[in-house]
Amino acid sequence: MARHHRSNSRTTSRDVAARAGVSQPTVSLVLSSNPKARVASATRERVLRAAEELGYRPNVVARSLVRRRSYALGLIVPDIGNQFFADVVSGAERVATEEGYAVFLREQRDVPLERHLETLRARQVDGVILDAAGASAVPQAAFEGLNIVLIDQPSDRWPGVASDAEGAGRAAAEHLLALGHRRIAFVGPSADVHGFRMRERGFVRALAAAGVSLPSQWLRRVPATLDGGQGAMRALLALPQRPSAAFFGNDLLALGAHKACTQLGVAIPEAMSLVGCDDIAFARLVTPELTTVAVPARELGARAARLLVREIEGTGGPAQKPRPLPVRLVVRGTTAPYPQERSA
Amino acid sequence: MARHHRSNSRTTSRDVAARAGVSQPTVSLVLSSNPKARVASATRERVLRAAEELGYRPNVVARSLVRRRSYALGLIVPDIGNQFFADVVSGAERVATEEGYAVFLREQRDVPLERHLETLRARQVDGVILDAAGASAVPQAAFEGLNIVLIDQPSDRWPGVASDAEGAGRAAAEHLLALGHRRIAFVGPSADVHGFRMRERGFVRALAAAGVSLPSQWLRRVPATLDGGQGAMRALLALPQRPSAAFFGNDLLALGAHKACTQLGVAIPEAMSLVGCDDIAFARLVTPELTTVAVPARELGARAARLLVREIEGTGGPAQKPRPLPVRLVVRGTTAPYPQERSA
DNA sequence: TTGTAAGCGTTATCAT
DNA sequence: ATGATAACGCTTACAA
Numbered sequence: 099m100a101r102h103h104r105s106n107s108r109t110t111s112r113d114v115a116a117r118a119g120v121s122q123p124t125v126s127l128v129l130s131s132n133p134k135a136r137v138a139s140a141t142r143e144r145v146l147r148a149a150e151e152l153g154y155r156p157n158v159v160a161r162s163l164v165r166r167r168s169y170a171l172g173l174i175v176p177d178i179g180n181q182f183f184a185d186v187v188s189g190a191e192r193v194a195t196e197e198g199y200a201v202f203l204r205e206q207r208d209v210p211l212e213r214h215l216e217t218l219r220a221r222q223v224d225g226v227i228l229d230a231a232g233a234s235a236v237p238q239a240a241f242e243g244l245n246i247v248l249i250d251q252p253s254d255r256w257p258g259v260a261s262d263a264e265g266a267g268r269a270a271a272e273h274l275l276a277l278g279h280r281r282i283a284f285v286g287p288s289a290d291v292h293g294f295r296m297r298e299r300g301f302v303r304a305l306a307a308a309g310v311s312l313p314s315q316w317l318r319r320v321p322a323t324l325d326g327g328q329g330a331m332r333a334l335l336a337l338p339q340r341p342s343a344a345f346f347g348n349d350l351l352a353l354g355a356h357k358a359c360t361q362l363g364v365a366i367p368e369a370m371s372l373v374g375c376d377d378i379a380f381a382r383l384v385t386p387e388l389t390t391v392a393v394p395a396r397e398l399g400a401r402a403a404r405l406l407v408r409e410i411e412g413t414g415g416p417a418q419k420p421r422p423l424p425v426r427l428v429v430r431g432t433t434a435p436y437p438q439e440r441s442a
Numbered sequence: 443m444a445r446h447h448r449s450n451s452r453t454t455s456r457d458v459a460a461r462a463g464v465s466q467p468t469v470s471l472v473l474s475s476n477p478k479a480r481v482a483s484a485t486r487e488r489v490l491r492a493a494e495e496l497g498y499r500p501n502v503v504a505r506s507l508v509r510r511r512s513y514a515l516g517l518i519v520p521d522i523g524n525q526f527f528a529d530v531v532s533g534a535e536r537v538a539t540e541e542g543y544a545v546f547l548r549e550q551r552d553v554p555l556e557r558h559l560e561t562l563r564a565r566q567v568d569g570v571i572l573d574a575a576g577a578s579a580v581p582q583a584a585f586e587g588l589n590i591v592l593i594d595q596p597s598d599r600w601p602g603v604a605s606d607a608e609g610a611g612r613a614a615a616e617h618l619l620a621l622g623h624r625r626i627a628f629v630g631p632s633a634d635v636h637g638f639r640m641r642e643r644g645f646v647r648a649l650a651a652a653g654v655s656l657p658s659q660w661l662r663r664v665p666a667t668l669d670g671g672q673g674a675m676r677a678l679l680a681l682p683q684r685p686s687a688a689f690f691g692n693d694l695l696a697l698g699a700h701k702a703c704t705q706l707g708v709a710i711p712e713a714m715s716l717v718g719c720d721d722i723a724f725a726r727l728v729t730p731e732l733t734t735v736a737v738p739a740r741e742l743g744a745r746a747a748r749l750l751v752r753e754i755e756g757t758g759g760p761a762q763k764p765r766p767l768p769v770r771l772v773v774r775g776t777t778a779p780y781p782q783e784r785s786a
Numbered sequence: 787t788t789g790t791a792a793g794c795g796t797t798a799t800c801a802t
Numbered sequence: 803a804t805g806a807t808a809a810c811g812c813t814t815a816c817a818a
Contacts, residue, residue, distance in 0.1 A: 110795060110796090111795070120805085121806080122805090123804080123806085123807095126796065126798090132798090136803070153583075155563060156795085156796075157794090157796065158566065159506045159565065160507055160794070160795035160810090161797070162796090163501075163796070163810045163811065163812090164795085164797045164798080165810085178522070179525065179723075184525075184528045188523055191522075192551070195548070195553070202514075202547075203545060205532055205535055220499045221544055243452070324726070353727055354727075356727075357728075360729045379668065382668070383668060383697055383700075383728065385705060455811070455812070465788065465790080466789095467791095467814080468788060468789075469812095471814095474812090476814090479814095481788080501810090501811055501812070504810070504813090505813075506812090507793095507794045507812075508793075508814080
């Protein structure tokens, strides 16, 4: 194997050209693997060898400038600390890398979405994936000339991917109903995120379809955290009329509730059935393990990236509306038949 | 407020120049806020207004090409799904953004470190943060001409930041010893990561200093996951000679062990004391809550980014060796005095 | 103080 | 098949 002089990126296509005894554009022709440009296999060999020997790596920045394509994507998520979003990021990053795109990661936190879009645009990203960001609240101008893909947030302006959030809620409700529960609570995130609203809607509708009502004191909105879920369950348990089961907008909430029950000596699932949503790894940590609705977070990220790349490159059909990714009820230990119905 | 024509990034400094009636370099001079270039405040005003009106955003790619600085950082972590690394990423991203740098996120997974470095270099990143990657196993050439900062992985070639891993192990040991435990196990990740080895070393040394030995059947190495911890604890409990307490290389392992004890009816902390390490959010989920050693993951990421930027920009002192970030023992519910010693 | 010119490292359009 | 030549949008001397 040839000895590399320096894999230093200061080596330019000029250097390679000099060493191979060809012109600089020829080097570009050889290495960019432009299909419509044939080059004599003899010179091709010489160029490749020279490049190899010099450890040449094309300067992507220069390429971006002239091609007006950066082969870079922006990825904006609310909170990387949340396992669910971490998985989305992981999936998106993998696909993007496979497709030859690099990804600029942004956490929303206190920076307004608009600013993120601005700075990403300044970096000439070819597109942006927005996960659960309040895209509708931002002036159109901010998106001008940007390829956008939304995750869990339908829009008729931009394409997107989503899980079957309504189906998730429905699956949870039907599971609980089938077990004989009729006094069922719902605990949802206070954040106004479309996916969460849909989970709630699917749940509420399925209850209604079964003739089961959801009184307001059993419908609680709290921050989507462990503490939020814990507080909500405490409140529920303090009610004169306790529910016998509850569905939660995500696993964090459900796990918080799980803890509240354990602390207060409320037996799970005998005295209280719990259903979460997402199926994060920690759902199996608690005892009994959490019954939940599995949502394919990584797959969501992966598809978003794939969709965006397709959009950028103009490949793929004419914006075929992708149907939501299916969710799957995972029955574990936190749900049991409603006590009174056992004889049935 | 003036009406923007289009905040489209196709607006170039030329357009601004035309509208302001100045030459293009003048626009550059005004907007790049180059200190050593004074421009008449009248023209400055005109330029700024024109830029504002056209919604001009400088093309960072073009700037990168000529400055030979991309104001972009690479950030390579083993696994974003791991809460700890997610926090590191979050901290690093925040600081980088504050300092005007964008970050390319890379998950190691199956892609070899060398490849990541290569593609990041092709993108002209100004530096790379490497978290718990096997940097020493990679040929020097891969790092040639790259600014590197290591996290939790000391090296005399590159600067880095680390937590006081040895102190973490020591703190855990001293806590357990103070409670009267003498039969103490250690469960560590099988992965050969420096930080983990140091946690182990601190732990083992503190035991030795107290005259307590760690027989080999109480020292277990398993994958750093919930399942790994669960399996390790099962094995420990199956031993003819059970330990009365155990320290774990990270919280995932400890939580897995927690679950194993619960499943097998081993009372925590009465029959088994557990100490984790990291203090991830889920440490408080279980009942009783996990005693652990808190490691400032976000701060680690933040400092790494700060250090890298300093290195890149040549500011800051001459590579002052930063001391490890302090860790803190958080005593919660999984540790109790050794039964026999209660009378003392 | 400001305009002119050169060049960053590529790709792309021509001639040859 | 390959080599000039001209961009891409910006920064940075150097003139004017």
